[in-house]
Amino acid sequence: MTAPTPPIARKEPKTIEQLGRTRTDDYAWLKDENWQALLRDPSLVRPDIKAHLDAENAYTRAMLASTEALQAELFAEMKGRVKEDDSSLPSPDGPWDYYSRYAMGAQHPILARRPSGQADGEEILIDVDALAEGHAYYQVHDGEHSPDHTLYAYAEDDQGSEYHRIRIKDLANGILLPDPIESSTGDFVWSPDSAWLFWVWRDENGRSAKVFRRPARGGSADDVLVYAEPDEGMFVHAGVTQSRAFITLSSGNHDCSATWLIPAADPTAEPRLVEARTEGVLYSVEHWPTEGEEGRLVILTNADGAVDFKLMWADADKPGRAHWREWIPHQPGRFIVGLAARRDYLVRLERVNANNRLVITAREGLAEKTVDFDEPAYALSLDGGYDWDRPAIRFVYQSPTTPRSWFDYDLVSGERTLRKSQEIPSGHDPARYEARRLYATAADGEQVPITVLMQAGARLDGSAPLLLYGYGAYGLPMDPGFSIRSLSLVDRGWIYAIAHVRGGSEKGWGWFQDGRGKRKPNTFTDFIACAEHLVAEGYGRAGRIVAYGGSAGGMLMGAVANLRPDLWAGVIGAVPFVDVLNTMSDASLPLTPPEWPEWGNPLDSAEDYDAIAAYSPYDRINAQAYPAVLATGGLSDPRVTYWEPAKWAARLREFSTSGAPILLKINMTAGHGGAAGRFDFLKEIALDYAFAIQAVEGRWPT
Secondary structure, eight states: OOOOOOOOOOOOOEEEEETTEEEEETTGGGSOTTHHHHHHOGGGSOHHHHHHHHHHHHHHHHHTGGGHHHHHHHHHHHHHTSOTTOBOOOEEETTEEEEEEOOTTOSSOEEEEEETTOSSOOEEEEEHHHHHTTOSSOEEEEEEEOTTSSEEEEEEESSSSSOEEEEEEETTTTEEOSSOEEEEEEEEEEOTTSSEEEEEEEOTTSOEEEEEEEETTOOGGGOEEEEEOOOTTOEEEEEEOTTSSEEEEEEEOSSOEEEEEEETTOTTSOOEESSOOOTTOOEEEEEOOBTTBTTEEEEEEOGGGOTTOEEEEEETTBOSGGGOEEEEOOOTTOEEEEEEEETTEEEEEEEETTEEEEEEEETTTTOEEEEOOOSSSOEEEEOOOSOSSSSEEEEEEEOSSSOOEEEEEETTTOOEEEEEEOOOTTOOOGGGEEEEEEEEEOTTSOEEEEEEEEETTOOOSSOSOEEEEEOOOTTOOOOOOOOTTTHHHHTTTOEEEEEOOBTBOTTOHHHHHTTSGGGTHHHHHHHHHHHHHHHHTTSOOTTSEEEEEETHHHHHHHHHHHHOGGGEEEEEEESOOOOHHHHTTOTTSTTHHHHHHHHOOTTTOHHHHHHHHTTOTTTTOOSSOOOEEEEEEETTOSSSOTHHHHHHHHHHHHHOOSOOOEEEEEETTOBTTBOSSHHHHHHHHHHHHHHHHHHHHTOOOO
16 A cells, blocks of 8 residues: 655745744744634635645545544444433432433433422423534533523534533523523523623633623623623633522632622622732632621632642631631642532542542531542542532542442431442443552652553553553643543553643642743653653553643643654644744733743743743754654634644654654544534544554554
């Protein structure tokens, strides 16, 4: 078979002078200057750019043509682990139980309700699969009933660009109200009296910028501006306390935040600021009235050097920091992730050494008890709920070997009741697998956790192919949960590992801070240390490892490909943030100003410019033997714009001396998350895994 010919992107050198520094970008032309319009209508892409992306997609299809049967097999396996007519547990709220379910073969869910405690009497709120008909991409971001159960609001995105339209349905007659909300982030909340909808507006540069209030049955002419954020570097959100006593507005980034409260009893009142933003201080607010303190607030904050956060008391009528009183002091290494409140109990989610636990505090006497598990690596999360008065919570437990299990936990007795276990129709025996928690020693001595999933009794002689996944950004942890996807590799004798590198928060907020800004290279060297440790312990062998990461994890992929190309048989960069210097120098892009605290501002700081230039994957490509690379993207992606993977692939192909293929696949009808349908998404994963298998085997067309 004759190898397909890769497309060669033309060069149009663009010289950029910035802070006394000069760089040349040969592939800057791949950025459509009309990108804002492209987010709303992908068909507007410039013809020469479309022609190049189409050629790249055709080349990738041709290079992976021999894996089509394997892709179909992988997809069938993954789909076989999906209960097609699955349904969620009902969430009771007064007279109704709310839930979601799937019809057989459906890509999207049905959102429904039925009378509380009843097995029948279903009322369909929206059928997302039906709404998606005729759309190349369609997703409902959020759906929520009004507290009086008469209206249902949902945010739809039919481009993948994350510009949402909020529609409201009258549940009495099933009719959609006229004049939907346009250009929303998809973030909205009902006022507890059901009279108003607070929603967040997305501006032309794709940023959350304003909060409006609309009468529940009103239109655009009735929208009232509630809050306008003057700083383009802040993310804006609207919410409600779990007591439904306050509507909350918040604005912040990963360095500082502020919250405003609006009393539920007076939803049109002016928002009251809790505490103004202070650089380096993050806080969030929950209302939890204790005996004699109906207006008491609980403040979760890192103020006063509490790196892993602490809890403070405050009074709603005096909410400012000057009046905060310490309750749960800071304890290094115990990261307080978040809070859930019930009338008589407060639950906090904590993370210690890359595993979560729950701590329950009773209102009476403030006595505490802990919920945790014994497996070496697992994921534990709260599952929401509406019932403020009910002394119970629902949590979800899972591990790399254990499918998701939903438990109701009685906050009074401490009894756990298993309510639902994830069904694997094709069968799953946890005893066939083994999960381990390892630790790699980083260059500076830090111990980096690694979660490993493999077949029970697997020989650790380096013969197994190894997939190593990593992210390491924004303080987001890669929790070691159950995956119906990774089993398809493990069942083929692969070892699947997650590197919990710095930049995430697996070992606390300091773990995040130690992998951002000028310390960002720690993320990359941690990942390499994990690979080397796995090789040393027999879990893999250099040259038979596939590195896999997406978005900011795609930056990690680009960096480790540059730093240690010899380690990898292949690198998969999904929607990879690889053009860091150019993106952080373009203040018009949606996430650039909000993310200057994360990466640095190369427009204003020469020090930041040099720090980013030293690792920016696109800029650091050089002549060396790169492994096989698969880069993916979405044409309407507002987070990592399509031209980043396109430019990365073009430059890698220019410089690589190995002859290994550089593949680019751009989804021309989707955004950052890829395909919206649950099965279409699995097809994309199947392609990624087929590439990984092909990369290890090295049988490319010649």
